[in-house]
Amino acid sequence: MRSRDTFTSEQRRAQLVDAAIAVIAEHGYPAASVAKIADRVGIAKSVALYHFRTKDELVAAVTVVVFAAAAEYIVPALAAAETAAGKLAAYIRSNAAFLAEHRAETVALREIATGYRSAEGRRFDEAVTEDTAANPPEGDLALLDPAAIFALGIETGEFRADLDPVRAGSALRGALDGAATDLARLTAIGVTYDPIAYGETLVEIFTRGVLA
Amino acid sequence: MRSRDTFTSEQRRAQLVDAAIAVIAEHGYPAASVAKIADRVGIAKSVALYHFRTKDELVAAVTVVVFAAAAEYIVPALAAAETAAGKLAAYIRSNAAFLAEHRAETVALREIATGYRSAEGRRFDEAVTEDTAANPPEGDLALLDPAAIFALGIETGEFRADLDPVRAGSALRGALDGAATDLARLTAIGVTYDPIAYGETLVEIFTRGVLA
Amino acid sequence: MRSRDTFTSEQRRAQLVDAAIAVIAEHGYPAASVAKIADRVGIAKSVALYHFRTKDELVAAVTVVVFAAAAEYIVPALAAAETAAGKLAAYIRSNAAFLAEHRAETVALREIATGYRSAEGRRFDEAVTEDTAANPPEGDLALLDPAAIFALGIETGEFRADLDPVRAGSALRGALDGAATDLARLTAIGVTYDPIAYGETLVEIFTRGVLA
Amino acid sequence: MRSRDTFTSEQRRAQLVDAAIAVIAEHGYPAASVAKIADRVGIAKSVALYHFRTKDELVAAVTVVVFAAAAEYIVPALAAAETAAGKLAAYIRSNAAFLAEHRAETVALREIATGYRSAEGRRFDEAVTEDTAANPPEGDLALLDPAAIFALGIETGEFRADLDPVRAGSALRGALDGAATDLARLTAIGVTYDPIAYGETLVEIFTRGVLA
DNA sequence: GATGAATGAGGCTTCATTCAT
DNA sequence: AATGAATGAAGCCTCATTCAT
Numbered sequence: 001m002r003s004r005d006t007f008t009s010e011q012r013r014a015q016l017v018d019a020a021i022a023v024i025a026e027h028g029y030p031a032a033s034v035a036k037i038a039d040r041v042g043i044a045k046s047v048a049l050y051h052f053r054t055k056d057e058l059v060a061a062v063t064v065v066v067f068a069a070a071a072e073y074i075v076p077a078l079a080a081a082e083t084a085a086g087k088l089a090a091y092i093r094s095n096a097a098f099l100a101e102h103r104a105e106t107v108a109l110r111e112i113a114t115g116y117r118s119a120e121g122r123r124f125d126e127a128v129t130e131d132t133a134a135n136p137p138e139g140d141l142a143l144l145d146p147a148a149i150f151a152l153g154i155e156t157g158e159f160r161a162d163l164d165p166v167r168a169g170s171a172l173r174g175a176l177d178g179a180a181t182d183l184a185r186l187t188a189i190g191v192t193y194d195p196i197a198y199g200e201t202l203v204e205i206f207t208r209g210v211l212a
Numbered sequence: 213m214r215s216r217d218t219f220t221s222e223q224r225r226a227q228l229v230d231a232a233i234a235v236i237a238e239h240g241y242p243a244a245s246v247a248k249i250a251d252r253v254g255i256a257k258s259v260a261l262y263h264f265r266t267k268d269e270l271v272a273a274v275t276v277v278v279f280a281a282a283a284e285y286i287v288p289a290l291a292a293a294e295t296a297a298g299k300l301a302a303y304i305r306s307n308a309a310f311l312a313e314h315r316a317e318t319v320a321l322r323e324i325a326t327g328y329r330s331a332e333g334r335r336f337d338e339a340v341t342e343d344t345a346a347n348p349p350e351g352d353l354a355l356l357d358p359a360a361i362f363a364l365g366i367e368t369g370e371f372r373a374d375l376d377p378v379r380a381g382s383a384l385r386g387a388l389d390g391a392a393t394d395l396a397r398l399t400a401i402g403v404t405y406d407p408i409a410y411g412e413t414l415v416e417i418f419t420r421g422v423l424a
Numbered sequence: 425m426r427s428r429d430t431f432t433s434e435q436r437r438a439q440l441v442d443a444a445i446a447v448i449a450e451h452g453y454p455a456a457s458v459a460k461i462a463d464r465v466g467i468a469k470s471v472a473l474y475h476f477r478t479k480d481e482l483v484a485a486v487t488v489v490v491f492a493a494a495a496e497y498i499v500p501a502l503a504a505a506e507t508a509a510g511k512l513a514a515y516i517r518s519n520a521a522f523l524a525e526h527r528a529e530t531v532a533l534r535e536i537a538t539g540y541r542s543a544e545g546r547r548f549d550e551a552v553t554e555d556t557a558a559n560p561p562e563g564d565l566a567l568l569d570p571a572a573i574f575a576l577g578i579e580t581g582e583f584r585a586d587l588d589p590v591r592a593g594s595a596l597r598g599a600l601d602g603a604a605t606d607l608a609r610l611t612a613i614g615v616t617y618d619p620i621a622y623g624e625t626l627v628e629i630f631t632r633g634v635l636a
Numbered sequence: 637m638r639s640r641d642t643f644t645s646e647q648r649r650a651q652l653v654d655a656a657i658a659v660i661a662e663h664g665y666p667a668a669s670v671a672k673i674a675d676r677v678g679i680a681k682s683v684a685l686y687h688f689r690t691k692d693e694l695v696a697a698v699t700v701v702v703f704a705a706a707a708e709y710i711v712p713a714l715a716a717a718e719t720a721a722g723k724l725a726a727y728i729r730s731n732a733a734f735l736a737e738h739r740a741e742t743v744a745l746r747e748i749a750t751g752y753r754s755a756e757g758r759r760f761d762e763a764v765t766e767d768t769a770a771n772p773p774e775g776d777l778a779l780l781d782p783a784a785i786f787a788l789g790i791e792t793g794e795f796r797a798d799l800d801p802v803r804a805g806s807a808l809r810g811a812l813d814g815a816a817t818d819l820a821r822l823t824a825i826g827v828t829y830d831p832i833a834y835g836e837t838l839v840e841i842f843t844r845g846v847l848a
Numbered sequence: 849g850a851t852g853a854a855t856g857a858g859g860c861t862t863c864a865t866t867c868a869t
Numbered sequence: 870a871a872t873g874a875a876t877g878a879a880g881c882c883t884c885a886t887t888c889a890t
Contacts, residue, residue: 045881054882170391
C-alpha cells in the first residue's frame with residue numbers, strides 16, 4: 001500500500017540510485033552492500049530497504065535509470081543518421097559520448113552486467129537476453145542492438161554481404177564494453193582516459209572493416 | 213614447515229586449481245567459496261587453505277595457470293606468422309581456439325578479471341596493469357598485448373600510419389573478451405556458441421580495419 | 425488528543441481487530457506483523473499503531489472480542505441448563521458450536537494463547553491466570569471455567585465425589601483446545617473438520633467419565 | 637563433506653539440542669533465536685550453524701531427540717499391557733511420567749508443535765500429519781497414536797461400539813497436551829504442578845468414558 | 849485522524865580465516 | 870599433510886515503534 005510517488009520518496013529513491021551507482025562503480029558489484037550505499041546517502045540501512053523492498057529492486061532501478069540515460073544519447077543520434085554507415089558511426093560516437101559524460105553510470109552498469117547474480121544464480125545478462133527474446137524492441141530502439149545496424153547495412157548494400165551481422169555486433173559491443181572496463185581500470189590507477197578518441201578509433205576500424 | 217614442492221602437494225594444488233576453475237566458471241567469482249571448491253575436490257575447506265594460504269593465492273594460481281595455457285596457444289602461433297597482418301590473424305585465431313577448447317578456463321578467467329577485488333578493493337586488472345608496467349614482457353611474450361602487434365604493423369607499413377595502436381589493441385581485446393562473456397551467457401541459457409566462427413569475423417573486420 | 429470513542433475510530437478499531445483475526449489465523453501469530461494486518465484493512469501501518477498504541481494492545485483487543493463472542497454462546501447455554509450434567513453438556517456443545525461458526529476467531533485465539541509473549545517474555549495465559557486470580561468472575565461467568573462445573577456436580581452429588589474438579593477442568597479445556605488445533609491443522613491441509621461431532625464425542629466421554 | 641560423527645561434534649550437537657530445549661521451553665519457539673541458544677552453550681552463533689546447517693535442522697534434531705525419549709517411556713508401557721483398557725491407562729500414565737520427568741523437553745516439543753512454521757508458512761503438525769499419512773508406523777509404534785488404542789478396544793469389545801476412535805484419540809491427545817501447557821504456565825508463575833495426579837484423573841475419566 | 853518516512857534492534861546465514869591436534 | 874572446530878565480520882531482510890506533517 002505504499003504510494004511511492006511522493007516528492008520526498010522520489011527524492012530519496014533518486015539519491016539511493018545515485019549512491020548505488022557511485023558505490024558500485026567504486027567498489028564493484030559484489031562489494032556494493034546496501035549498508036555502504038545507505039551510508040553514502042547518510043541514512044540507515046533499513047531506510048534503503050524501505051524505499052526499495054530488496055537489494056535487487058534497487059539494482060534494477062539503477063539499470064533502468066542508466067539504460068534510459070544512455071538511450072537518450074544513442075536513440076536521437078541513430079535517428080539523425082541516414083545511412084547505415086552513418087548510423088554505425090553515430091552509435092559508436094554516442095556510446096563514447098555517454099561514457100565520457102557518465103563515467104560512473106557506465107562503469108556501474110558494466111559491473112552489474114558482469115557481476116550480478118540472482119538468488120538462484122542467474123546472470124544479469126541471461127535475464128536480459130531472455131527478456132529481449134520475449135519482447136523484441138521496435139523502431140529505433142531495435143537499433144540499440146548493433147547487430148541490427150550491421151544487418152541494415154548489409155540490406156542496403158553498404159556493408160559486405162558476407163558479413164555476419166550478429167558476430168559483428170558482438171565485436172562492436174565487446175569493444176565498447178572494453179572501454180568501460182578500461183575506464184574503470186585506468187581511472188583507479190590514476191591514468192586519464194579519453195573515450196571520445198577511443199570512439200574515433202572504433203569508427204575507423206569498424207567502418208573500414210565492414211564496408212562493401 | 214610446509215614444503216610446497218612435494219609431489220602430493222603439487223598434485224593437490226593442481227586439483228584445487230582445476231576445481232576452482234570449474235566452480236568459478238559455473239557459479240561466478242563471488243559465489244565461488246573456498247568451501248565449494250574444496251568440496252569439489254573432496255577435501256576439507258581447511259586443506260585448501262593449507263595449500264594456498266589465502267583465497268587470493270588460489271585465485272592467483274588460477275590466473276597463472278590459465279594465462280600459461282593460453283600463452284601456449286598464442287605464442288607459437290604468433291611466432292609462426294611473419295607479417296604483422298599474419299600475426300594479427302594468428303593472435304585472433306589462437307585466442308579463439310583457446311576459448312573453444314578451454315571454455316571453463318576462459319569463463320573463469322573472465323569472471324575473475326571482472327569480479328575479483330583484493331581486500332583493499334583493488335581490481336584484478338589494476339594489479340595486472342601495474343605488474344606489467346613494472347616488469348614489461350620481452351620477446352614474443354610482448355606480443356601478447358595486441359597493441360604491440362598493431363605497433364609492429366604500423367612500423368612495417370602494413371597498417372595505417374594514423375592508427376592508434378593502443379586503442380586498436382583495446383578494441384581487439386574488448387572484442388575478444390566479449391566472446392568469453394557471450395560464451396558464458398549463451399552456455400548458461402543452453403545456446404551453443406561457435407568461437408572459431410567469431411574469430412573469423414574478427415579477423416576480417418580487424419584486418420580490413422587497420423590495413424594501410 | 426486522541427479521542428477513542430468517535431464513530432470512525434471505533435469502526436477502524438473493529439476493522440483492525442477483524443483483520444488481525446484473519447491474518448493471525450492464516451499466518452500464525454509470529455508472522456502476523458502489524459504491516460500485514462494494516463495492509464488487509466488497506467491503511468498504513470502507522471495508522472494501525474495510531475489506533476492501538478502498540479501491537480500488544482491490538483492483540484489484547486482481539487482476545488477481548490473473541491472471548492466476548494464466545495461468552496455469548498456459552499453463558500446463555502449454561503444458564504439454560506439446570507443440572508450439572510446438563511451444564512457440562514451445554515458447555516461442551518456451545519464451545520463446539522462457537523468453534524464451528526467462528527473458525528478464524530478460534531484459531532486466532534489459539535495462536536495467540538500459544539504464541540504470544542509479552543516484551544518481558546510472559547506467556548499470554550500467565551497473564552490471564554493472574555488476572556483471573558486477581559478478579560475472579562462471578563455468577564454465570566464463573567462457570568466459564570469448566571472446573572466450576574465439575575465442582576458444582578460434585579456438590580450436587582451428580583458427579584463422583586472422588587473427582588478432582590480442577591484436573592477434570594483442565595482435561596476438558598485441553599480436549600476443547602485440541603479441537604482448535606486440529607481445526608487449524610486439518611484446514612491447512614485441506615481436510616474438513618466437524619466440530620459438532622467432536623463435541624458429541626466429548627459429551628459422551630466426559631459425562632460417563634464423571635458421573636457418580 | 638562434513639563428517640558429523642566425531643566425538644566432539646556429537647557432544648556439541650547434544651549440547652546445542654539441550655540448550656535449544658531449555659531456551660525454547662523458557663522463551664517460546666518464536667523467541668528462541670540461534671543466538672540465544674548458542675549463548676547458552678557459551679559458543680558463537682556461527683558455531684551453532686556450523687553443527688546444524690540451519691535453524692530448522694537444529695529444531696528437527698530437538699524433535700527427534702524428544703520423540704525418541706518419549707517413545708522409550710510409552711512403547712514399553714504399551715507393550716506390557718495386555719487389554720485395551722490396560723494399554724489406555726499405560727499410555728496415559730507413561731505420557732504423564734515422561735512429562736513429570738522431562739518437563740523442559742515436553743514444553744519445548746509443545747512450543748515447537750504449536751509455534752513452528754516453515755519458511756513457506758507450513759505448520760509443524762501439518763508436516764507431521766502428512767508424513768504419517770505417507771509412512772504409517774507399524775507394530776507397537778502405531779499405538780503412539782491414541783486413536784489406535786481406542787480402535788483396538790472397540791474391536792475387542794472392551795470399549796463402546798459407538799465410540800469414534802479418532803475423535804476420542806483427539807480428545808485424549810488434547811487433554812494430554814493441555815498438561816504440557818498447564819505445566820509451562822504454572823511453572824512460569826511459580827505454582828507447582830503434579831503431572832502424575834493429572835494422569836490418574838485422565839485414566840479415571842477416559843476409562844469410564846469409553847468402556848462398553 | 850491519518851500517514852509517509854525513518855530508525856535500530858534483532859533474525860538467519862555465508863564466508864575466509866585460524867588453530868590445535 | 871590433513872582436518873574438524875571455532876570465530877567474527879558482514880550480508881540481506883523484517884519488524885515494532887516514533888515523529889513531523
